[in-house]
Amino acid sequence: MRPHVDQRHERVLELVRERGSLRVADLAAELGVSAVTLRRDVEALAGQGRVHRLHGAVVWPGGVSTVGPRTRQEPAESTASTPSTGSAEGVVIGMIVPTTALLFADIVRGAREAVGAQGGRLVLGVSGYVDTEDAVQAGHLLAGGAEGLLVAPSWSGGVPVGGQEQWLLDRGVPTVLVERSAPPGNPAAALDRVRTDRAHGAAVAVGHFAALGHHRITAVLQEGPHAAQISAGYDSAVRSLGLDHARGAPSVREHGDYDSSVDYLVDAVRERGVTAALVHSDEDAIVLVPRLQARGIRVPDDLALIAYDDEVAPLADVPLTAVAPPKRAVGESAAKLLLQRLAERGSGRRPAPRQHVELLPELRIRSSCGAKRPAH
Structure with a gap:
């Protein structure tokens, strides 16, 4: 037996209050009534000011949520x-x-x-x-x-x-x-915008390496939205501190290209005398550390590392020093x-x-x- 219209209205109010908003078609299907019937119910409730109707959705007053896909x-x-x-x-x-x-x-x-x-x-x-x-x-x-x-x-x-x-x-x-x-x-x-100053973070990392006595520093960065900022900060800090820029130019690689990153860092240590590296991201750094150690490059003894992002850096086998954006x-x-x-x-x-x-x-x-x- 279908519920009486008053009971149906109360159920509509209960569901919309609970979920914030629903598509009219979805609500009709849940209540087992036609979309035409449900639209009439919504119009009646909206006329009483008890719900709002908006673009095919029924919305609880004072709060709206999206109902689109994804x-x-x-x-x-x-x-x-x-x-x-x-x-x-x-x-x-x-x-x-x-x-x-x-x-x-x-x-x-x-x-x-x-x-x-x-x-x-x-x-x-x-x-x-x-x-x-x-x-x-x-x-x-x-x-x-x-x-x-x-x-x-x-x-x-x-x-x-x-x-x-x-x-x-x-x-x-x-x-x-x-x-x-x-x-x-x-x-x-x-447009207004708010972002992390990633160039500053890279410069802080380079400065920390320099304070520890490192003069030949490199960077291995992911391609993506933040690579340009991090690279710019790295370059600026290396030049400002008078470090050996030619021997430690940054490498920007596709995320997941671990073999190339390991080859690059091993060559940097053995052929160019690099002793420290900034790695973006800390996920990449976690993958790279054991691969470097398998190639005879110990962290931090042979190569000091600082990761960028600090999402999972503390969980690495060798806990990673990391630049932490104020997310x-x-x-x-x-x-x-x-x-x-x-x-x-x-x-x-x-x-x-x-x-x-x-x-x-x-x-x-x-x-x-x-x-x-x-x-x-």
């Missing part, structure tokens, strides 16, 4: 220890990241906490490092009610080429780039900046100047660089 809702509960800097009750923030693993896990967490602390909701889209998927995810998020976007686009070099930024500029909503940038002259350079702080700062832009738009006041924010990573000392961990 999109996942992040809960709005906050665990932030700092007090809220304002109120954004009911605001919906869309966030697009290439992955939720490793680096981006903490970035998303920081953004979620910052939004939740001000009474808003963060909704997540994942592109899977597929460039064309960024725009698709943005469409889902905005259709679901997102009022602004935090975006880490799938730009392979970390910056847009060939018009990759255009979809961002066409959205017409406040947008903050996260861990990405655009070069001067590119239209996306006018959660990046997400938090980006979210707060976007909330500021939305507040400015809502109040109609003149917006503050756009911001390019760079947060500094820190060096965490462990065994692989050959230095004792400092006392605290």
Whole structure:
């Protein structure tokens, strides 16, 4: 027996309140009624102000979540220890990241906490490092009610080429780039952005090696969005410190090309007298250390290592000294900046100047660089 209309309405309210939002078609299927019937129910409830209807979805008042494919809702509960800097009750923030693993896990967490602390909701889209998927995810998020976007686009070099930024500029909503940038002259350079100053982190690593007495230093870096920044910081520090740049030029290799990386480092140690190396990422460093040792290169005795990212560096057999980006702080700062832009738009006041924010990573000392961990 089908439930009475009042019972069905109560069940609709229960499900939408529990999940934040649902597609009308999905809700109809779950309740075992036709889409036409369910749309009538939603229209009746929306007329009473008990739910909102938006782009084929039914939404609980005060919070909207996306229901598009490959999109996942992040809960709005906050665990932030700092007090809220304002109120954004009911605001919906869309966030697009290439992955939720490793680096981006903490970035998303920081953004979620910052939004939740001000009474808003963060909704997540994942592109899977597929460039064309960024725009698709943005469409889902905005259709679901997102009022602004935090975006880490799938730009392979970390910056847009060939018009990759255009979809961002066409959205017409406040947008903050996260861990990405655009070069001067590119239209996306006018967007707000928050990222780690990876060049500074590389320079800190080189400086630490130099302080330990190393003069011939190299680097093995992954191809990807951060390689250019890390390489620039490495080069600048080597030149500034007067180190032997010619003997330790960095090598940028495809992720997973471990054999070539090992061959490069073995040759650097035996033929060029290199005694220290910066390796991005710490996952790569964990793979390289036993392979180097199998070739007779001991870490840190023959080659001191510093890894970059500090995701799993402490878990290595030889615990890795690592450059640690301020991941959660990046997400938090980006979210707060976007909330500021939305507040400015809502109040109609003149917006503050756009911001390019760079947060500094820190060096965490462990065994692989050959230095004792400092006392605290």
